[in-house]
Amino acid sequence: xxxxxxxxxxxxxxxxxxxxxxxxxxxxxxxxxxxxxxxxxxxxxxxxxxxxxxxxxxxxxxxxxxxxxxxxxxxxxxxxxxxxxxxxxxxxxxxxxxxxxxxxxxxxxxxxxxxxxxxxxxxxxxxxxxxxxxxxxxxxxxxxxxxxxxxxxxxxxxxxx
Numbered sequence: 001x002x003x004x005x006x007x008x009x010x011x012x013x014x015x016x017x018x019x020x021x022x023x024x025x026x027x028x029x030x031x032x033x034x035x036x037x038x039x040x041x042x043x044x045x046x047x048x049x050x051x052x053x054x055x056x057x058x059x060x061x062x063x064x065x066x067x068x069x070x071x072x073x074x075x076x077x078x079x080x081x082x083x084x085x086x087x088x089x090x091x092x093x094x095x096x097x098x099x100x101x102x103x104x105x106x107x108x109x110x111x112x113x114x115x116x117x118x119x120x121x122x123x124x125x126x127x128x129x130x131x132x133x134x135x136x137x138x139x140x141x142x143x144x145x146x147x148x149x150x151x152x153x154x155x156x157x158x159x160x161x
Contacts, residue, residue, distance in 0.1 A: 023057060025160075026160060031051065031053070033154050034080070034152070049070060053067045062086065080104070098119075098136075101113065102138065118134045119134060129156070134153045157159035
């Protein structure tokens with residue numbers, strides 16, 4: 001019985017600490033790692049990427065954000081990405097739905113605009129810091145079979161007042 005009460009108290013503490021983190025006016029800074037065989041597309045069998053993110057909550061539960069990223073695989077030329085997007089946090093529980101558009105420059109003769117979607121979870125370590133696993137899909141309109149990507153992203157987020 002004591003274990004059940006302790007577990008209930010821990011779940012309640014996590015729920016209450018996450019409750020006020022997605023309010024209008026808060027800021028977000030994050031970084032994420034993709035790859036390590038966690039993403040796949042037709043051109044790159046192994047892909048390692050690093051993304052930086054920054055954002056602002058326009059209204060409660062709605063985050064507008066900008067991203068910058070680097071992707072490399074050791075075989076094809078490296079790629080740089082710039083993007084804008086947004087997230088909607090569902091019912092203050094940490095689950096989020098995201099949409100974005102990225103401009104990708106892979107090498108001298110390849111540029112692409114790629115819309116994408118993601119589903120993830122913001123797991124709060126403390127009141128401000130999260131670990132954010134997410135599943136994502138980026139759609140390439142220029143070369144669908146080689147550059148459209150599905151993958152898993154592991155991120156670290158900081159929610160600032």
